[in-house]
Amino acid sequence: MGEARIGISGWTYAAWRGDFYPPGLPQRRELEYASSCLTSIEVNGSFYSLQRPSSWQRWRAETPEDFVFAVKGGRFITHLKRLRDVEAPLANFFASGVLALGPKLGPLLWQLPENLGYDPDLVEAFLRLLPRTTTEAVELAGRRDDRLDDDRVHLAAEEPERPLRHALEFRSPSFDVPSLYQQLERHGVACVLADTAGRWPRVDRDTADFHYARLHGDKELYASGYSARALDEWAATVQRWRRAGDAYAYFDNDVKGFAPHDAMALLERLSR
Numbered sequence: 001m002g003e004a005r006i007g008i009s010g011w012t013y014a015a016w017r018g019d020f021y022p023p024g025l026p027q028r029r030e031l032e033y034a035s036s037c038l039t040s041i042e043v044n045g046s047f048y049s050l051q052r053p054s055s056w057q058r059w060r061a062e063t064p065e066d067f068v069f070a071v072k073g074g075r076f077i078t079h080l081k082r083l084r085d086v087e088a089p090l091a092n093f094f095a096s097g098v099l100a101l102g103p104k105l106g107p108l109l110w111q112l113p114e115n116l117g118y119d120p121d122l123v124e125a126f127l128r129l130l131p132r133t134t135t136e137a138v139e140l141a142g143r144r145d146d147r148l149d150d151d152r153v154h155l156a157a158e159e160p161e162r163p164l165r166h167a168l169e170f171r172s173p174s175f176d177v178p179s180l181y182q183q184l185e186r187h188g189v190a191c192v193l194a195d196t197a198g199r200w201p202r203v204d205r206d207t208a209d210f211h212y213a214r215l216h217g218d219k220e221l222y223a224s225g226y227s228a229r230a231l232d233e234w235a236a237t238v239q240r241w242r243r244a245g246d247a248y249a250y251f252d253n254d255v256k257g258f259a260p261h262d263a264m265a266l267l268e269r270l271s272r
Helices: 027-037 053-061 075-080 087-095 098-104 120-129 134-141 178-187 228-242 258-270
Strands: 004-009 040-043 068-072 105-111 166-169 193-195 210-215 246-251
Touching: 004 068, 004 228, 004 258, 027 040, 027 258, 040 246, 053 098, 068 098, 075 087, 075 105, 087 098, 087 134, 098 105, 098 134, 105 210, 120 178, 210 228, 228 246, 228 258, 246 258
Parallel strands: 004 040, 004 246, 040 068, 068 105, 105 166, 193 210, 210 246
Antiparallel strands: none
16 A cells, blocks of 8 residues: 655645634744645745755755655746756756755656647657656756856755656646557656646546646636545545555645645545
């Protein structure tokens, strides 16, 4: 039976203060609090910009010993460069301190834009670039370019060498083809099951030794909460996944503050 890691996408939301976060809790302690209630968190700030090594080190220190972070890859790679000529941007991403999470580094998420159509050669070239171990990530990070200042670089991985997991979330229906799933399976990359209130494809495929779900809301994108029945169904899905390997699920229905409550409710179901 594999592990189940359940959490939220991001943790800094003003609307959660006084609701999920107790009144008076200092903002600097929000990660500490959230990680005490959940088993994983998806870092989404790394999607918008490169984070500093000191931030990754601080997040590691503020969370429980057995906690795991998923890390969202940069939009510069996925949305601006659109997967083309991304060796240097990938090197910068891995040089920016991600590996400072050490054993708390979980899957790396690569979310593609809706207007990026499926190009098998482009996808293949990107998947081949992704490092599969912490050693490979350090080697790739060493090829960073001068856009990353030396004081923002972390070029070390802790012993022993650890495997790295990757997950791909696509939003163009053109990706929903057998050849894409064959590519993902060949490279051991998980196909993200994205629940998006019907906005983008919802695909449940076994392409790696783990599964990854992002729950953006089943009725209203980013806003609706999950009913008890829906959470029961997600618990059954996660348990099915666990029979084959590890499972990761992150609630991104944050607009009205449902995400952390739904995550805790799913965790409670899985503990029965």
